[in-house]
Amino acid sequence: MNRSTWIVVAVVVxxxxxxxxxxxxxxxxxxxxxxxxxxxxxxxxxxLAIFSFLYKDNPFYKFAEHLYVGVSAAFWMCxxxxxxxxxxxxxxxxxxxxxxxxxxxxxxxxxxxxxxxVILGLMLLMRLSxxxxxxxxxxxxxxxxxxxxxxFVRYLRSDFVKQVSATFVPLLGxxxxxxxxxxxxFFSNLDASATGQLVAMMSNWVIFIGVICGIVYFFFSxxxxxxxxxxxxxxxxxxxxxxxxxxxxxxxxxISLLVGRITFLFKDWLQIIS
Amino acid sequence: MKxxxxxxxxxxxxxxxxxxxxxxxDMADSTVVDSAELYPAAAADIKVVDKPNDHGHAVVVxxxxxxxxxxxxxxxLHYEIYYSTSYDGPFDSVGxxxxxxxxxxxxxxxxxxxxxxxxxxxxxxxxxxVVTIDPAIRTASGVQGPVQASGQWFxxxxxxxxxxxxxxxxxxxxxxxxARRGREFYIRPIGGIEAVDDAIGRATExxxxxxxxxxxxxxxxxxxxASFTILGRVAKRVAEYQTELIVPTYDPIVMSVAxxxxxxxxxxxxxxxxxxEDCVHFVTQSQFAYVAAVNGIMLRELPxxxxxxxxxxxxxxxxxxxxxxxxxxxxxxxxxxxxxxxxIVACDYTLIGEELYAASAYxxxxxxxxxxxxxxxxxxxxxxxxxxxxxxxxxxxxxxxPAIFQVID
Numbered sequence: 001m002n003r004s005t006w007i008v009v010a011v012v013v014x015x016x017x018x019x020x021x022x023x024x025x026x027x028x029x030x031x032x033x034x035x036x037x038x039x040x041x042x043x044x045x046x047x048l049a050i051f052s053f054l055y056k057d058n059p060f061y062k063f064a065e066h067l068y069v070g071v072s073a074a075f076w077m078c079x080x081x082x083x084x085x086x087x088x089x090x091x092x093x094x095x096x097x098x099x100x101x102x103x104x105x106x107x108x109x110x111x112x113x114x115x116x117x118v119i120l121g122l123m124l125l126m127r128l129s130x131x132x133x134x135x136x137x138x139x140x141x142x143x144x145x146x147x148x149x150x151x152f153v154r155y156l157r158s159d160f161v162k163q164v165s166a167t168f169v170p171l172l173g174x175x176x177x178x179x180x181x182x183x184x185x186f187f188s189n190l191d192a193s194a195t196g197q198l199v200a201m202m203s204n205w206v207i208f209i210g211v212i213c214g215i216v217y218f219f220f221s222x223x224x225x226x227x228x229x230x231x232x233x234x235x236x237x238x239x240x241x242x243x244x245x246x247x248x249x250x251x252x253x254x255i256s257l258l259v260g261r262i263t264f265l266f267k268d269w270l271q272i273i274s
Numbered sequence: 275m276k277x278x279x280x281x282x283x284x285x286x287x288x289x290x291x292x293x294x295x296x297x298x299x300d301m302a303d304s305t306v307v308d309s310a311e312l313y314p315a316a317a318a319d320i321k322v323v324d325k326p327n328d329h330g331h332a333v334v335v336x337x338x339x340x341x342x343x344x345x346x347x348x349x350x351l352h353y354e355i356y357y358s359t360s361y362d363g364p365f366d367s368v369g370x371x372x373x374x375x376x377x378x379x380x381x382x383x384x385x386x387x388x389x390x391x392x393x394x395x396x397x398x399x400x401x402x403x404v405v406t407i408d409p410a411i412r413t414a415s416g417v418q419g420p421v422q423a424s425g426q427w428f429x430x431x432x433x434x435x436x437x438x439x440x441x442x443x444x445x446x447x448x449x450x451x452x453a454r455r456g457r458e459f460y461i462r463p464i465g466g467i468e469a470v471d472d473a474i475g476r477a478t479e480x481x482x483x484x485x486x487x488x489x490x491x492x493x494x495x496x497x498x499x500a501s502f503t504i505l506g507r508v509a510k511r512v513a514e515y516q517t518e519l520i521v522p523t524y525d526p527i528v529m530s531v532a533x534x535x536x537x538x539x540x541x542x543x544x545x546x547x548x549x550x551e552d553c554v555h556f557v558t559q560s561q562f563a564y565v566a567a568v569n570g571i572m573l574r575e576l577p578x579x580x581x582x583x584x585x586x587x588x589x590x591x592x593x594x595x596x597x598x599x600x601x602x603x604x605x606x607x608x609x610x611x612x613x614x615x616x617x618i619v620a621c622d623y624t625l626i627g628e629e630l631y632a633a634s635a636y637x638x639x640x641x642x643x644x645x646x647x648x649x650x651x652x653x654x655x656x657x658x659x660x661x662x663x664x665x666x667x668x669x670x671x672x673x674x675x676p677a678i679f680q681v682i683d
Contacts, residue, residue, distance in 0.1 A: 050566070057573040065566040072560030106387070127530060140493070140531055147494025155496070156442065157435045157681055164657055165679035168664030208665060215658055220461050220632045221651045239626065247615035254588075 005059065012060065016045055019269070026271065044269035047261055089114060167211050169204040210238040314342035314350050316413045317402045322421040325379060327432075327682065330394040330425030332381045333357075337415070340404045343373050349406045355380065356401040359393070361417055365401055378402075382423075394423050431682025445652050450645030459644045466605050466623035467633045470504070470581070473603045474511045477578035483518035484508065485577040487568060487593060489584025489608065490561060493527045496631065497609045501583035502535050503634030503643070504607075508581060509539035513548060521554040522571060524564050529556045565589040569596040582606040582621070583630060586613045594620030607633065 024037035049064035090097045091106045092114045098105040120139040127136035216228060217235030224232040266272045317337040325332035335355055343350040350373040356365035357380060371378045380400075382392025392398070397420030405412040453459060477484045486505055491498035505521070512519045521536065523529040533554045540549035557567045569592065572580065580597035582590070583606070590606075590613040597604045598620055606617035607625030617624045625633055628650075635643035660679075667675035 053569065057570065062570065065563075065570050068560070068563040069558050069567045072563035073558040076559040124530070127533075136530065137534065140527065140534070143527060144493050144499065144531065147492070148496070148499060151494065151496060153435060153439060156438045157432065160653075160657075161434045161438055161679055161681050164660050165664070165676055165681075167661040168668045168676045168679075170668045171665065208661070211661060212658055215654050218628045219651055219654060220464075220636075221459055221648050223460065223462055242611075243615035243618060246612055247619070250612060250615070 009059065012045075016041060019044070023269070040268055044265055047265060089118070093118070167207060169207055171201060171204055171208065209234070214238055312347065312349060312406065312408075312411050313413050314347060314404045314406055314411075315340045316415050317353060317404055318415075320400070320402055320415050320418045322398070322400045322418050324421060324423050325381070327426055327429040329384070330423050331384045331392045332379060333392070333398060333400070333421055333423050335378045335380060335400050335402065335418075337376055337402050339374065339376050340413070343404070349411075351405050351407050353378070354403040354405050354412070356403065358399050358401075358417075359396060361399050361419070365399075365417075370405070392423055394425065396422060398423065429682075431680075434679050434681055441656075442649060442653055445649035446646050448645075449648040449652070450642055453641035453644045453648075459648050461632065461636050461644070461647065464625065464629055464633055464636055466607060466625045466629070467504075467636050469603075469605055469623045470508060470637075471511060473579035473581075473605060474508065474515060474517060476603060478515040478517045480578045482578040483520050483575055484512060484579045484581065485568075485572065485575070485597075485602070486519060486521045487580070487582045487584070488521065488523055488528055488532060489582065489586045490524050490564070490589070491528070491585030492525055493531050495585050497583075497585045497607075498528060500631045500634045501607075502531060503638055504581070504583050504630075505532060506535045506539045507637040509536040510543045513540045513543035513545045516545070516548065519553050520571060520575060520577065522557045522564075522568050523554060524557065524559060524561075526556055526559075529554055561587065561589060565592050568593060572596045572600045572602070576600050577602050580604045582608070582617065583625070583633075584608065586610055586617075591616035591620060597621075 020037050020041045023040055024034045027033040027037060030036070046064050046067070049060040052058055053061045086101050086103060090101055091103050092108065092111045095105040095107075120142065123135045124139045125136070126132040126134075213231045213235035215235070216231040217224075217239065219228070219232070222228060263273075267274070317340055319338040321336045323334050323336075325334050337353070340346075340350050340353075342348060352370045352372050353375065354370045355368050355378045357368045358365045368380050369378060380392065382388075383390045385391060386393075399417050399419035400421070401417050402415045403412045404415075449459075474484060486508060488498060488501050488505070491501075493499070509519060519536065521532055523532055533551060536554055537546075537549050537551075540546050557564050571577075572593075573596065577597075577600065580593075580600075580602040582593060582597075582604070586593075586606075586608045587610065590608070590610075594604060594606065594617055604621035605623045605625075606621040607630035608614060608617065609627050609630055611627070614624065614626055618626075631650075632647055635647040664676055664679070667673075
């Protein structure tokens with residue numbers, strides 16, 4: 001780092017300390033005010049450090065990034081050990097080990113089954129060995145194969161069969177509110193009260209055309225030319241309109257996150273707004 | 275004299291108190307008599323059966339609603355269901371159904387240590403109380419049972435799923451065998467995938483690395499599995515061109531699989547000595563910490579090409595925008611519908627949904643993948659036909675056809 005960088009770092013450190021002192025003094029009557037002031041100042045500093053990435057990569061961003069990655073990696077490792085291994089595995093494997101970790105032993109005739117994940121886990125760790133590294137492929141194959149198989153049925157149920165039946169929509173009238181009584185009957189009874197029915201019908205037409213053309217777009221084993229190509233073109237338009245709506249919806253959600261962070265800076269840290 | 279008067283007064287008070295008490299009791303009795311008229315009629319025809327198509331530990335209780343539910347005295351608030359493992363009780367309340375309802379599904383736990391445990395293959399007894407707004411005014415039914423809860427091997431409500439699985443399986447086997455026999459299958463060009471080779475060439479010319487992000491999915495997610503195939507292809511090209519590859523991973527299992535994939539690609543390319551295990555490394559399992567780290571890698575290593583293939587969530591735009599800032603060619607693909615728009619606006623090429631799965635077949639050209647892709651297309655054709663048929667059925671009032679596709683969970 002050059003001299004100017006050091007100066008900037010020094011200024012930030014001074015500002016941090018000043019902020020800490022000012023915040024602590026403003027809450028002098030409260031319990032643990034010094035520790036809480038440090039927490040709020042640190043949170044504000046880390047927020048600004050992450051925001052500084054919008055300018056360019058810099059030492060403050062690097063500090064926040066490494067702190068975040070290190071803390072989260074360590075947190076999840078501890079979480080995995082204490083919740084999965086100590087919380088779920090040891091209480092079913094050994095009474096002595098359970099007592100050692102002060103977790104209640106859960107006796108069951110099926111506890112021997114819990115040795116399977118122990119063995120598979122140890123096999124996974126064998127990748128650290130040059131001679132026995134091949135053993136780690138077996139649990140990997142089991143994990144991928146088993147869950148892919150389970151997902152296969154789940155997806156077919158939720159993304160195929162249920163979706164197919166969801167496209168069975170009435171194009172002339174809506175079955176629940178206005179059961180279709182025939183084409184002539186529909187037109188003879190068309191009045192102001194049928195507006196809702198008309199909107200529902202249009203919605204059903206969009207569903208039908210959108211589904212059919214969308215599926216056509218995702219045909220890979222046929223060239224997209226002629227009528228097929230035109231249907232595919234409609235399909236991609238439907239997709240793009242859907243994505244546009246999704247984009248706007250999600251951006252609004254992100255803006256609310258930004259508002260939350262700015263509120264923290266101005267309310268909890270600077271205490272400018274109440 | 276005063277004392278005598280006091281004594282007489284006390285005698286009168288204490289002597290008359292039983293009479294007063296009796297009068298109060300009589301009044302109370304008269305209240306009981308009055309409130310007895312408020313007691314609702316009991317629930318009738320109570321039936322208890324094992325819940326079908328489940329893993330056990332559940333019983334369905336049905337009854338005919340009380341005559342005072344919606345009519346008569348019209349004072350029923352709800353039906354309270356009691357259960358015991360003995361005819362003589364004691365009975366515990368297990369829940370309630372509001373007035374007008376005539377069914378209650380008692381779903382218990384399968385864990386014997388759980389307070390809500392319902393044993394399988396054990397006699398169970400139920401009682402239904404018709405309760406008014408005053409909990410004390412209720413009418414109990416007789417004890418019903420015994421019934422035994424048990425699990426079923428097959429969920430008959432999911433026949434359509436079984437048929438779909440069999441149909442898809444048969445189609446896949448047929449097309450895989452056809453591909454193995456040498457039958458040629460046409461696959462339409464997929465823009466994003468065709469750009470991969472060019473992007474690798476660009477990285478080689480510029481002497482900058484290629485960043486491959488597998489997303490936040492687990493090794494079991496379909497998108498991640500498809501991404502492994504594409505990673506294999508990219509790694510093979512990278513090995514051939516002797517370019518640097520960086521694969522930061524979010525999940526330890528994904529890291530292990532990715533290391534195997536990249537390693538075997540280097541072997542396939544005939545350059546096992548160039549393989550560096552560190553090129554595929556674990557970062558963290560915290561979503562935004564992972565993003566912060568990958569963004570940092572992008573701006574420090576300045577990769578010529580960023581490939582995002584797999585399952586992505588809120589981090590998609592953060593990654594793609596930073597990649598754009600770093601001046602990288604970006605190719606993305608995900609099946610997360612909510613994230614595709616972000617990739618479309620920020621990346622040069624985007625594989626939309628199923629194109630990601632097709633890409634692995636397109637690149638690999640293996641009979642298994644080609645057969646599977648062809649089977650998917652055949653199933654899609656079936657969906658189009660079924661959708662049109664179902665549409666006609668819905669419009670002509672033929673309810674039997676849509677009922678075939680009803681899945682009961």
